[in-house]
Amino acid sequence: MRQLVLTLTALALLAAIPAAADETCQSPFLPKVTGQEDFIYVWTLGVPGVGDGNDSMVTVDANPKSASYGKIVHRAPVPGRHEAHHAGFTDDRRQLWAGGLDTSQIFVFDVATDPAKPKLVKTIKTFEKDTGGLVGPHTFYPLPGRMLISALSNKDGTGRTGLAEYTNDGKFIRAIPMPAEAPYGYDVRVNINLNRMLTSSFAGKKNYMRPVGELLKDAEAMKQFGDSVVVWDFHARKPLQVLRIPGAPLELRWALQPNHHYAFTSTALTGQLVLIHRQDDGTWAAKNIAEIGANIPVDISIAPDDSKIYVNSYGDGTLRVYDVTNPFEGKLIHQVKLGEQANMVSTSWDGQRLYATSSLLSNWDKPGDHWLKGLAWEGGQLVPKFTTDFGGVGRAHIMNFGAR
Amino acid sequence: MSHGGGGRPWPLALLLAGLLAAAPAAAHEPAAVEDEYIKGVFTPAFVPPPPGSYELPVLGTVASFVLRDADGRSVSTAAITRGKVAVVSFIYTACTDRLGCPLASAALRRLQTRLRDERLDGEAVLLTISFDTERDTPVQLAKYARAYDADPQLWRFMAAPSPRTLDAVLRSYGQDRRPEYDERGRFTGRYRHMLKVFLLDRAGRIRNVYSTGFLVPDVVVNDVKTVLRD
Numbered sequence: 108m109r110q111l112v113l114t115l116t117a118l119a120l121l122a123a124i125p126a127a128a129d130e131t132c133q134s135p136f137l138p139k140v141t142g143q144e145d146f147i148y149v150w151t152l153g154v155p156g157v158g159d160g161n162d163s164m165v166t167v168d169a170n171p172k173s174a175s176y177g178k179i180v181h182r183a184p185v186p187g188r189h190e191a192h193h194a195g196f197t198d199d200r201r202q203l204w205a206g207g208l209d210t211s212q213i214f215v216f217d218v219a220t221d222p223a224k225p226k227l228v229k230t231i232k233t234f235e236k237d238t239g240g241l242v243g244p245h246t247f248y249p250l251p252g253r254m255l256i257s258a259l260s261n262k263d264g265t266g267r268t269g270l271a272e273y274t275n276d277g278k279f280i281r282a283i284p285m286p287a288e289a290p291y292g293y294d295v296r297v298n299i300n301l302n303r304m305l306t307s308s309f310a311g312k313k314n315y316m317r318p319v320g321e322l323l324k325d326a327e328a329m330k331q332f333g334d335s336v337v338v339w340d341f342h343a344r345k346p347l348q349v350l351r352i353p354g355a356p357l358e359l360r361w362a363l364q365p366n367h368h369y370a371f372t373s374t375a376l377t378g379q380l381v382l383i384h385r386q387d388d389g390t391w392a393a394k395n396i397a398e399i400g401a402n403i404p405v406d407i408s409i410a411p412d413d414s415k416i417y418v419n420s421y422g423d424g425t426l427r428v429y430d431v432t433n434p435f436e437g438k439l440i441h442q443v444k445l446g447e448q449a450n451m452v453s454t455s456w457d458g459q460r461l462y463a464t465s466s467l468l469s470n471w472d473k474p475g476d477h478w479l480k481g482l483a484w485e486g487g488q489l490v491p492k493f494t495t496d497f498g499g500v501g502r503a504h505i506m507n508f509g510a511r
Numbered sequence: 512m513s514h515g516g517g518g519r520p521w522p523l524a525l526l527l528a529g530l531l532a533a534a535p536a537a538a539h540e541p542a543a544v545e546d547e548y549i550k551g552v553f554t555p556a557f558v559p560p561p562p563g564s565y566e567l568p569v570l571g572t573v574a575s576f577v578l579r580d581a582d583g584r585s586v587s588t589a590a591i592t593r594g595k596v597a598v599v600s601f602i603y604t605a606c607t608d609r610l611g612c613p614l615a616s617a618a619l620r621r622l623q624t625r626l627r628d629e630r631l632d633g634e635a636v637l638l639t640i641s642f643d644t645e646r647d648t649p650v651q652l653a654k655y656a657r658a659y660d661a662d663p664q665l666w667r668f669m670a671a672p673s674p675r676t677l678d679a680v681l682r683s684y685g686q687d688r689r690p691e692y693d694e695r696g697r698f699t700g701r702y703r704h705m706l707k708v709f710l711l712d713r714a715g716r717i718r719n720v721y722s723t724g725f726l727v728p729d730v731v732v733n734d735v736k737t738v739l740r741d
Contacts, residue, residue: 135724136725199705201687251722252709252717252720253720272568275685278570280569280570299725300548300551300555300724301556302557340560342565342730344566345564345565363544365543365546365547
């Protein structure tokens with residue numbers, strides 16, 4: 108990935124500077140800049156009775172040299188609750204787009220004018236209409252001049268879904284349906300060196316908005332989950348191959364090093380860490396490389412040198428670290444109990460720091476605390492550095508890194 | 512930092528050209544990932560989808576601007592691009608970022624050759640606009656054009672006559688650019704920018720945007736053909 112060296116003090120002199128640090132799992136089209144991240148933007152679920160109850164973009168100070176390290180320094184609420192879930196920068200890092208899985212609204216925050224204080228500048232309320240019935244905008248993945256968005260569902264609540272594209276200034280470009288034999292959607296990630304795009308699969312709105320206790324007892328509904336990863340020709344946006352990966356393969360992470368022609372995913376319902384690799388004939392294959400267990404692994408993150416995969420599990424609130432130096436065989440090398448449940452996990456660009464959050468979905472979260480935790484590698488151990496209590500603002504979900 | 516002078520005006524461009532022209536396995540050390548990007552531009556590890564087998568939806572429409580060309584004449588961009596498929600890039604000649612302007616210009620030189628080979632030179636045009644209104648004088652642009660073997664009929668270079676015009680151009684395309692300052696607040700001579708190259712159809716509508724890693728001449732040629740089939 109491209110790494111630019113920044114003079115942060117110089118940048119502070121300028122009015123309109125994009126953010127400058129990054130986790131490892133972003134788009135290759137997003138400029139990645141070396142440096143200590145100053146902020147973590149946490150797209151946060153609103154909770155009735157907690158403050159104004161609205162979803163919000165919360166800024167946590169992540170710079171250890173700062174007096175407010177580990178503290179919430181800003182909160183930008185949006186009107187109402189929308190099932191705040193994922194968010195991503197535009198290719199120039201001037202905006203952070205954040206989606207609501209319930210209302211399908213998309214909130215565009217300016218993070219360039221004052222990186223500590225994201226400001227809501229636009230709301231796209233026409234996602235369902237624009238896309239011909241897609242709902243649940245999930246991954247926001249920057250492409251040059253545009254945003255690629257994977258949706259989770261369609262308006263009738265089943266999982267048949269697709270991808271959507273908007274220009275950076277919020278104009279709808281097109282919708283692309285998932286192939287009939289792999290209708291579900293979740294994440295989307297591109298490998299530009301190979302012109303390949305991967306999409307994964309979860310469940311429709313009927314499932315993801317349903318209280319989890321009820322859902323687990325409904326055998327028919329439990330069959331309505333994705334079991335595939337689709338390999339696409341990225342430039343043509345055409346599906347090439349469907350890989351059967353049962354049990355809802357969620358987050359996708361391409362290896363970052365040159366000539367590492369593979370990606371990883373994990374399956375929520377079957378607890379597998381899965382390698383997706385290019386074969387000699389140019390086709391793709393999937394292989395289970397570690398049994399994570401029946402703990403509902405949800406988010407994964409890749410070390411910048413492709414040596415490790417971090418896995419957060421919702422079921423047991425544990426962060427597990429797998430050595431994937433040999434990508435065909437994942438070895439569990441470390442684990443840390445984070446809390447009752449855990450969801451997102453993000454690695455810093457230099458692989459030294461790690462951040463995790465607690466919340467999964469409003470109707471699936473267990474009773475308990477919500478937080479963001481910072482950890483760092485010290486002497487071969489992952490050491491807790493801070494815990495940010497989200498009790499006063501809502502439930503912490505996806506993290507994006509920013510800098511002054 | 513030097514952007515030329517004396518007898519060795521474009522060491523980086525020449526280095527890049529030399530690096531990429533022949534054997535991909537040449538012994539060069541620098542950042543492996545950067546090498547991978549550069550290699551990927553000129554010898555992609557994939558077969559680009561054939562022209563017309565995919566869609567390039569309209570992303571927006573750009574305005575026309577009167578800029579100064581490398582001969583010092585005031586010319587409207589529409590006069591150059593009208594009726595042709597245009598590949599419009601933004602650079603500044605002092606840029607030394609390996610994955611920035613030098614890579615873009617090397618890729619465009621290859622594209623120029625490909626367009627000629629495919630006999631598309633009557634239907635397509637390359638337009639490179641500088642965002643250094645002060646230093647990229649017509650003389651400087653002409654020198655840069657020669658360094659990249661630009662055919663004046665096929666590849667034009669322009670600069671805005673004023674910072675205000677430049678801002679309007681950049682806004683129209685959605686191209687970012689920020690001057691870089693040192694710790695004492697002095698301009699370093701460099702600009703921070705996302706490398707972006709825009710594909711315009713005959714009506715001046717943006718049909719694709721390329722950035723580092725995907726400015727692959729083989730892909731752009733197919734995109735030009737795809738748009739020409741409209």
